[in-house]
Amino acid sequence: MSKRRITSKELAKLAGVSSATISRAFSPDSRIGSATRDRILAVAREYGYQPNAIARSLNNQRSRLVALVVNAIGNPCEAEEQQLLVHRLQARQLLPIILCCADHDDRLQLMRLASTYQVDHVVVFSDMVSMQDAVDIFHTTKPIIVSFEPLENENVSNIRIDGSAAADEIIDKIARDGKKRFAYLSGTKSSWIDKLRRKWFADALAKRGLSIEAEAFGDYSYDSGFKEAVLLLHRAKVDAIICGNDVMAIGARDAARRVLGKSTPTDIAIVGQDGIAMAAWDCNDLTTLSLDHVAFMDAVVELIECHEADLEGPHSITLTCTARWGSTA
Amino acid sequence: MSKRRITSKELAKLAGVSSATISRAFSPDSRIGSATRDRILAVAREYGYQPNAIARSLNNQRSRLVALVVNAIGNPCEAEEQQLLVHRLQARQLLPIILCCADHDDRLQLMRLASTYQVDHVVVFSDMVSMQDAVDIFHTTKPIIVSFEPLENENVSNIRIDGSAAADEIIDKIARDGKKRFAYLSGTKSSWIDKLRRKWFADALAKRGLSIEAEAFGDYSYDSGFKEAVLLLHRAKVDAIICGNDVMAIGARDAARRVLGKSTPTDIAIVGQDGIAMAAWDCNDLTTLSLDHVAFMDAVVELIECHEADLEGPHSITLTCTARWGSTA
DNA sequence: CTGCTTTGTGTATACGATTACACAAACGAT
DNA sequence: ATCGTTTGTGTAATCGTATACACAAAGCAG
Known part of the structure; x- marks a missing residue:
């Protein structure tokens, strides 16, 4: 007792x-x-x-706590990466504190709360948080922030993701299959990473004299993918939908199949992004612009280790996406 | 800087x-x-x-940190619950530390590490950890452990889950549909919660003079569901498979469809457990023994609040599962 | 055997907050 | 005007560990 x-x-x-x-x-x-x-x-x-780790932290000025700022835990697109990262942190005796919040203000509040725990590192996955906010909130503790925003800031290390080549490859295949009218289904309205992803495809289309003819915005969820695809297909005659992530792609495919009676890839091509395990499940077999999650999280850990070792300055790593071919495009 | x-x-x-x-x-x-x-x-x-929260915690003897012991983050079956819980904790200014580890020894090590951070509460989701281990490791900090193991211990609060009625309902329907030979595909070999779930169905079968005729063990993953279902269907003539969770059920269904060319529910009935969002996706539409995740996490929070309020003694809450009817059984 | 280095241990302070206690000022009632 | 209460603030101790510093003992070279 x-x-x-x-x-x-x-x-x-x-x-x-x-x-x-x-x-x-x-x-x-x-x-x-x-x-x-x-x-x-x-x-x-x-x-x-x-x-007592609390007392030690107070004395040491090192808490061995790491704040992970994420959009959601429940969404498989992020969960796989989070799992890999958590394992890697734990192997280094670092404990992850999850900051997970849909609402923007709450998220800032939460980050402020976590910063009072003197976290040693901060990993910002959430693309809704601007680097500036993160730097402002965490500048006093340890200023390394691993993020994906291509912003140059002396206190921010970042990881860049390049999917342009893979997007080009995918568009090439779909265009050669005879598809002509493309739609893009974004995951959010305001996030820069969504804009970046969209640009990869828009550029690939432009190269072939094509363009994004219709557009919709969801929230990275299956339901939003389903709903937005229905609306999209009713208002525009498109024969290919590029989705902001795999989960929305699955939703969009179900909508096309069920509501419109179309089949992939004959009637319509559907492309996801992320390359989560579920995309490869037999029932999905999605064509998707895929990121190597293991390499991704290895990169995050590499940045954290740079910081643990007190290597000065910002560090930057670039990762390249590849195409995963399924039966949806 | x-x-x-x-x-x-x-x-x-x-x-x-x-x-x-x-x-x-x-x-x-x-x-x-x-x-x-x-x-x-x-x-x-x-x-x-x-x-400085660290200094305050040292003085206060309250860290406002909560350890969440989970099997996995990546598996959607747990992730949905985790997400709900994390939101609820954050709303109470409690920060969640995730302890996630597949390996048993590592998990104990991890729990010991977290216990040095003087966490205020511990929520054990992982059914691989025995209550005794948890009590031993955390007995000195604050001895409330929210768990689902039906063990009476003065320092452990727990949540019990009763799926017997829903299992009975499901078996009733399948049996009336003419299915006679049932298999059970477990998520793990050693976990008591898996045994409990199996018992619900075994009892429902026994009531009708039926029994579990074939059995296999997976690891709660899609791949294991797929693989074990293939082996199972090759070695036993069963026309219904009850799976330890929804993800394995999706794997099993894909195996039955793709490898064996069977369709649900005509040739074979497939039943999942958990009732995750994905089970209701159009492409899955799983029949599943479903738990209300919101009520579940509300219960966890209720126990935590009992503990925050220093209410003495162990508390116990029982939740009842319901059947979700899909097109797979 | 002397002087110097190494090794092992204790003493005391710092880390950054909270809080019991003391005390002065302000306030109210008679 | 006086006493008692309330209010606001400062002083100092405390939480549990890590470590700079001091120092004795031991080891070693000459």
Whole structure:
């Protein structure tokens, strides 16, 4: 029943040493006799002693906490990456704090709250947060922010994603299949990453004298993909829809199939983005502009390690997307 | 550039008051003149001062950190719940630390690490961790553990889930449709929750003189559902498969369709469990034993609030599952 | 055996907030 | 005008650890 946790001072008494020695027993490279250390660790185990990380953080000025700013946990498009990152952080004895919020103001509030916990690193996945906000809120703790916005800021490291070649490849195939009228279904109205993705495809189309003829905005969810596709297909005669992510693409395909009775890729081509595992499921088999999530999260960890090692300045990594061919385009 | 965060003592000097007064300005119900408070808050905003949560936690003995022990983030079956819970925690100014690990030993290590951060609450979703382990590791901090294991322990609050009625309903329908030979595809070999779910269906079958004739074990993933279903259908002539979760059910359905050329529900009935959003997608339309995730997470929060309010003793809540009817059974 | 370095340990302080206690000023009632 | 209460603020201790510094013991070279 909630007995108070034993402190180093109390353990010191029990082990007949000073509290400083207790601390040293738990620090790998500190001057301490190996006999003393072994004895202390034994007594510690006996009494269930573990150094208090909160107190250590206060003293150290390092919390080993990492804030992860995300749009959503539930959406598979992000969840896969989050899972990979969380595992990698944990392997380094870093604990992830998830900041997840749909509403913009709440998100800033949340980031302010997390910043009071003196997080060592901040990973901003959410493209709704501007780099400037993130820098402002976290500037005092440790100013590395891993993000994907191509903004040059001395305190921000970022990862850039280039999908132009893969988008070109995909558009090439679809155009050669005879499709002529393209629609783009965005995930959000305001995010820059959505605009970037759209540009990859718009450029690929322009190269072939084509263009985005119809457009709609969803919220990265299946339901929005379904609904917007229905509306889109009713108001415009398009034979290809490029979607902002895979989940919306699945929704759009279901809409085309079910509501309009069209089949892919004969009647209409559907393209997703992200390359999540679900896209490759037999029932989906989506053609999608795919990002290597493992490489992506490795890059995030690389940036974090640069920061842990106190390497100065911003760092930048660029990743290239590839096309995953399915039966929808 | 990583300027040190300003402290209350420094701000005190700037505002011409003592650090105690600074602290009071940030504590809602403390004796402080409203003029002083306003002035301090203004100066604080100007210098970007925010009380250091780590220091406060050390003094308070309350970290406002919550450990969430989960099997996976990436699996949609859990992710939806996690998302709901994270939102609810954040609304209460509680920050969630995710502990996510497939491997059993790592998980215990991770829990030990989190416990050194003096988390206020622990929510154990992962059914691979025994209550005893959780109680042992977290007994010193705050001993409330919200879990689903029906174990009576004075320091553990739990949520029980009853799906027996819904399972009965589902089996009834399938049996009336003429299906006679049932298989059960488990999510894990060792978890008690999986055994519980299996029992609901086994009991419903027994009531009708039927039984589980074939069995297989997966890992809650699509791929394992697909693979195990193929093996299962090759070695046993079954016409219904009950799956440990929805994702495996989708895998099993794809296997039956694609590899065996069977269609649902005519040739074979497939049943999932969880009732995730994806199960209702047009392309899946799964029949599933569904749990109300909102009610579920509300229950978790209710237990946490009991604990925040220092209500003594363990608390227990029971939730009932319902059947969601789709086109797969 | 002397002087110097290394090793192991204790003492005391810092980390940045909260809060019990003390006390002065202001206020109200008689 | 006096006493008692309330209000606002400062002082100092506390939370649990890490570490700079001091110092004794031990090891070693000459």
